[in-house]
Amino acid sequence: MDTRNSRHARSRARGAVKPVTIAVLAIVAGLVIASWFFIIKPHQDMELSDVGGHPSTPVAQIQQAAPPVNVEAMSLNDLLAEARKAMNEQRVLAPAGNNAFEFYLKVLQKQPGNQTAADALRETFPFAASGVEQVINQRDFNEAGREIDLLAKVDPTNYTLTILRSKLDAQRKTLDEEQQKQLDQQHQQDLAAQQKTAADKAAADKAASDKIAADKAAQEQAALAAQKARQDEQAKVAQTAATSQGAGDNTSAGGGETRDAIPVSSIRVRYPATALRSNQEGWVDVQYTVNADGSVSGVQVVNAEPRHVFDNAAVDAIRRAKFSPALRNGTATASQQQKRIEFKLSNSQ
Incomplete structure (x- = not known):
């Protein structure tokens, strides 16, 4: 009788232990699942994001598919649910208005002592800062500044913010220097192109000017040659006529000499100093009278070049x-005569 009672008591004790064990196991399992969703999975997702994004859904696509929501109209539970959803989809800090940090911050605004939101923000802060660093490296400076300001609302004294701001300033400075260098290179290229264009134009203008000058000189030389030929022909005709007339006069006068006035010395010119300095040459046709005593009067210029x-x-x-x-x-x-006096630089030496 005592044995049956003892066996029954042990059975009852074993039956009482099982519910307690099940409850403990359920609590542990719940904690593990919660840790997975709120700590481990976000951390793994962020590590995957560091090497190229989520294995199934790129962050950029998630952010584009998540438009801003009206957080003001959400309840506390809705905000926490949206925050968890955002964490699972890697919308930690972006896009603006629809990310986990803004949802959790709104929870703390409505309920300052909410431990879930405070713990999530604290535990996720390092991974979020790593994401901001990637945004800085991608040179999306406006987005990086917004995300740094969002982190500052969680922990304004965190030294990581100082590092991120320094990196942001350094990247901005580097980009400014690169852009300035590109502008300088473009300016140098434009200047070189302008100089080449100006040089080509000057060369073309000079070639055209030289051609015009050469054509003009050729025309002037041809005109001078034609004029000299006419004058030589006229002089020859006049000399022939004078010779014929002189011969007739001599015959009629019984041998008295008839001839034109002739110079008794060479005609020497004084080269003008201004023409000598500018290397100018030319000629002058002069008409004059040789008087009976051999003196000259009535000298006048008939034509000249220049x-x-x-x-x-x-x-x-x-x-x-x-x-x-x-x-x-x-x-x-x-008697009256006409003579061409030439001015050549070779004769002035």
């Missing part, structure tokens, strides 16, 4: 010249 450069020198040379007067039947007489 104009007014050698005129005075030519007139002066004729006035200083000495002539033997023209003869008509042996008698000295005044």
